[in-house]
Amino acid sequence: MTTETPSTGRGDPLYLRARQLVLFRRDPGIANLQRALRIGYQHATHLRDAMRGDILDCDDLGQNWRIAEGAHNGPDLLLQEKIVQAAHWVRTAHSMVVAAGAGMGIDSGLPDYRGDEGFWRAYPALGRSRLRFESIASPQAFQERPATAWGFYGHRLSLYRATTPHSGFDLLHAWGQRMQQGCFVFTSNVNGHFQKAGFPSARVYECHGSLHRLQCTVNCQGSIWPTVDLYPQVNDAACEWLGDLPTCPHCGALARPNIQMFDDWHWNEKRSAQQRMLLDMWLDSAHAPLVIEIGAGRALPTVRNFTRRMQQRGSRLIRINLHEANIHNPGDIELALGAKEALEGIAAQLLQHH
Numbered sequence: 018m019t020t021e022t023p024s025t026g027r028g029d030p031l032y033l034r035a036r037q038l039v040l041f042r043r044d045p046g047i048a049n050l051q052r053a054l055r056i057g058y059q060h061a062t063h064l065r066d067a068m069r070g071d072i073l074d075c076d077d078l079g080q081n082w083r084i085a086e087g088a089h090n091g092p093d094l095l096l097q098e099k100i101v102q103a104a105h106w107v108r109t110a111h112s113m114v115v116a117a118g119a120g121m122g123i124d125s126g127l128p129d130y131r132g133d134e135g136f137w138r139a140y141p142a143l144g145r146s147r148l149r150f151e152s153i154a155s156p157q158a159f160q161e162r163p164a165t166a167w168g169f170y171g172h173r174l175s176l177y178r179a180t181t182p183h184s185g186f187d188l189l190h191a192w193g194q195r196m197q198q199g200c201f202v203f204t205s206n207v208n209g210h211f212q213k214a215g216f217p218s219a220r221v222y223e224c225h226g227s228l229h230r231l232q233c234t235v236n237c238q239g240s241i242w243p244t245v246d247l248y249p250q251v252n253d254a255a256c257e258w259l260g261d262l263p264t265c266p267h268c269g270a271l272a273r274p275n276i277q278m279f280d281d282w283h284w285n286e287k288r289s290a291q292q293r294m295l296l297d298m299w300l301d302s303a304h305a306p307l308v309i310e311i312g313a314g315r316a317l318p319t320v321r322n323f324t325r326r327m328q329q330r331g332s333r334l335i336r337i338n339l340h341e342a343n344i345h346n347p348g349d350i351e352l353a354l355g356a357k358e359a360l361e362g363i364a365a366q367l368l369q370h371h
């Protein structure tokens with residue numbers, strides 16, 4: 018059965034998935050395609066024939082199939098096709114959820130806290146004291162070494178204020194505005210950069226809170242207040258807050274950022290819970306929004322768990338993750354790229370279509 022012309026077979030809606038499967042499993046067998054794609058023998062044969070000269074070689078008798086030499090060269094042979102497909106999904110989506118983790122901020126020039134090495138490079142003073150991210154980002158640190166804890170968070174607050182979100186934020190914002198039911202953001206980042214890039218506050222859920230809000234360390238009255246009047250003076254070399262530490266206006270106790278830290282029993286999650294309620298209401302009205310997950314690692318799985326739940330509800334997924342993408346995953350689109358590069362790549366495709 019080789020009468021099928023390759024062009025017809027490659028135009029098959031299942032072609033891309035079939036091709037990914039063969040590469041991922043390194044198995045050009047018909048049974049592999051039949052099982053994974055739930056298709057008949059005939060259909061699988063057509064698809065495999067179409068892969069001849071693309072990623073598969075075969076002898077003249079059509080008997081011995083193998084993956085062509087060079088088919089595995091490069092990081093992701095399907096990258097360009099996947100970007101085209103991603104652009105198509107963005108173009109045709111009625112609504113979209115942007116699910117963002119730490120990788121989203123890296124391209125704006127924000128430090129990467131993954132691993133002690135990276136963290137201590139960004140904060141040498143903490144490295145000298147062997148203070149890990151998990152140790153300083155904790156209520157205990159505010160209790161035991163408040164000037165250092167505030168040195169760390171004061172520095173971050175200044176950094177987030179001074180940093181301009183990269184162009185990927187603007188692209189997402191523009192795409193969301195063109196969609197019928199718009200866009201919602203689910204982010205574990207506390208830097209407030211989605212709002213800074215123009216996303217309305219009522220469309221952002223910050224699951225770990227925001228560094229632009231404060232709360233009382235003993236959470237005396239459950240208040241949360243903005244940092245607008247806070248101008249951090251920090252000795253960066255020592256990672257020490259200079260001058261009076263921020264205090265609670267009600268009881269005078271030490272104030273702290275309204276973010277969820279490690280082993281944090283005092284986080285005031287009221288504001289975050291309200292945002293979550295808005296997200297849930299929006300999700301009730303948006304039918305299976307497209308999910309664009311960006312820079313969400315497996316180490317802190319909050320964002321990935323949300324993404325998985327959305328997939329179970331029928332959402333399509335575009336995952337952008339430089340380090341943790343499964344590039345041959347046949348069901349979704351996974352791009353092993355940085356946030357900015359991937360989003361600009363999709364944007365370029367959208368422009369070509371016009």
Ligand SMILES: [Zn+2]
Pocket residue numbers: 233234235236237238265266267268269270
């Ligand atoms: Zn208080």
